[in-house]
Structures are given as C-alpha cells and as structure tokens.
Amino acid sequence: MEALASNAPNAMAEQVYQRLKSDIFNFRLFPGDRFSEHGIAAHYGVSRTPMRDGLFRLQREGYLEVGFRRGWRVAPINFEQLDQLYDLRIVLELAALDRILSVEHGREAVEALKAVWCVTPEHREADPATMFEMDEDFHRCLVAATGNLEMLRVHNDVTERIRIMRRLDFLKPQRTSATYDEHGKLLELLERNRHAEATILLRAHITQSKVEVRKITLSMLAAARDQKLPFVT
Structure with missing residues (x-):
C-alpha cells in the first residue's frame, strides 16, 4: 500500500x-x-x-x-436509524417542493433537471455507480433550488449518512429504470403546477427507496465487498 x-x-x-x-x-x-x-x-x-x-x-x-x-x-448497520433518516429526507424534500416554483431560478432548475432525466431509453445511464451519483444530485438540486442554505446543509448531512446503503440500491437494474421514470414524471408534474400529485409521487419515490434498503441483507452486503483488507482481524 x-x-x-x-x-x-x-x-x-x-x-x-x-x-x-x-x-x-x-x-x-x-x-x-x-x-x-x-x-x-x-x-x-x-x-x-x-x-x-x-x-x-x-x-x-x-x-x-x-x-x-x-x-x-x-x-x-442501524436500520432503525436509517428509517429515521429517510423520514427526515422526506420532510426536507417535500418542503423543497413547496418552495421550488415560487423562488427565483426555481423553474430554471426544473428545466435543467428535465434535460438529464426526461430522455429516451437509449440515452439513459446504465452504470450503477454513475446512476447513484446522478440520483443524489437530482435530490440535492431540488433542495438547492429553494435557495435555503440551511435546508441544503441538513439535506447534505442526511444524504451522507444514508449513502453507505443507498448506493447498493442501484445494483438492481429495475431500480435504475424506475428512477428515470419517477424523476421524469415528478419534473413534468412540477412544470404543469400539479403540486399535490408531485408531492404524492415524491413521498412514494423516497419511501420505496427506504423499502429497498430494508431488503438488503448481510449476504448482499458480503457480495458487494471489494476485498478484505490485510489489517482486519
């Protein structure tokens, strides 16, 4: 080394x-x-x-x-704590939806996200690691677009603390396609000012991610292990 x-x-x-x-x-x-x-x-x-x-x-x-x-x-892994962090994430992102279209540059942020997520299937990203980073960026951008730096700081902290498990979610191909579909639908609802439907979709989207994390077993974690470091006893 x-x-x-x-x-x-x-x-x-x-x-x-x-x-x-x-x-x-x-x-x-x-x-x-x-x-x-x-x-x-x-x-x-x-x-x-x-x-x-x-x-x-x-x-x-x-x-x-x-x-x-x-x-x-x-x-x-503390699954009870993960559940609580996901619940906090829902609160923060729903608050972001309440504000995003009423603040300066909010609609511009939505348009920028649509350019990434509202694409045809052949232009969708397939690499799990890249998809994981793109998904994090999508949710961070929703909060950042509100202009509330304290909200963004807390959201970044929550994102960091659930990252260790969330990254495994994108090892499943069906989760990648579902993420594209749901992100695209959410952005279209926002653009059409259908706030209530967007709120329902976002809550369901994050809740499903929480459910998928709960399905991750120790055997799945072991399969994701890169290598055992020599100093581990």
Whole structure:
C-alpha cells in the first residue's frame, strides 16, 4: 500500500479520514470488522496521530466503534436509524417542493433537471455507480433550488449518512429504470403546477427507496465487498 503523503498534519489527518471512509463505503471495511490502530497505521503508512484523528472523527459520525482493550470495529448497520433518516429526507424534500416554483431560478432548475432525466431509453445511464451519483444530485438540486442554505446543509448531512446503503440500491437494474421514470414524471408534474400529485409521487419515490434498503441483507452486503483488507482481524 502506498503511504499517504502530506507536509501539513491537518491535511494528513483529512487524507486518512477520507481513505478510511472510502474503505467503509466501498465495503473493504465491512460492518463488524475489527482492527487495531497499529495495523491500520502500518497499512496506510502513516503515524498514529493522524490515524487516530481520522478514527475518532469517524466514531463521532457513527461509522466506527471503539472498546477498551478490544480495538476498533466498523459499526453494524442501524436500520432503525436509517428509517429515521429517510423520514427526515422526506420532510426536507417535500418542503423543497413547496418552495421550488415560487423562488427565483426555481423553474430554471426544473428545466435543467428535465434535460438529464426526461430522455429516451437509449440515452439513459446504465452504470450503477454513475446512476447513484446522478440520483443524489437530482435530490440535492431540488433542495438547492429553494435557495435555503440551511435546508441544503441538513439535506447534505442526511444524504451522507444514508449513502453507505443507498448506493447498493442501484445494483438492481429495475431500480435504475424506475428512477428515470419517477424523476421524469415528478419534473413534468412540477412544470404543469400539479403540486399535490408531485408531492404524492415524491413521498412514494423516497419511501420505496427506504423499502429497498430494508431488503438488503448481510449476504448482499458480503457480495458487494471489494476485498478484505490485510489489517482486519
């Protein structure tokens, strides 16, 4: 493993944090995996100080756990918390729909999204990783178009915290086609000022995503694992 390199301690800690988070999100560090600070520092080629900064930051965010004399562990998936985060996401995005057409540039945002999502089947994206990023961007743009920066900040935080599971949703081809259909329909309803129908559709769209996440089993997570890192015990 090539060592991380930086002259600034804060920059090094940030690099470690981002590498660790990437390994968790890509299931190279799997829920329940245990490891020591010494092992992971040696693997990344860094000193213990920036490594510990990254570990404790991820602990505060709920991705890692630490026990006395037991070392570190990747936190198990908390489905109850995921349900609550999805419910919060629904609240935020429904509030965005209430405002999006009444604010400056709101309709422009809708038109820009239509150019991406209201396309013929042969022009639809098929790569799951790209689709995942496009879907996140769609929902973020709906909130951003309101101009409410605090609402967007909270939405970004929710998006980050459910990302580890949501990305698996697009491994199913039918979810990709359904996402295109539902996004396109939602934008058309907004453009035609059919707000009540758009609200019903958006709620159903996000709720279905929550249901699909609930269907993800440990065996499906294991199948998504890229590789087991050598420092995992």
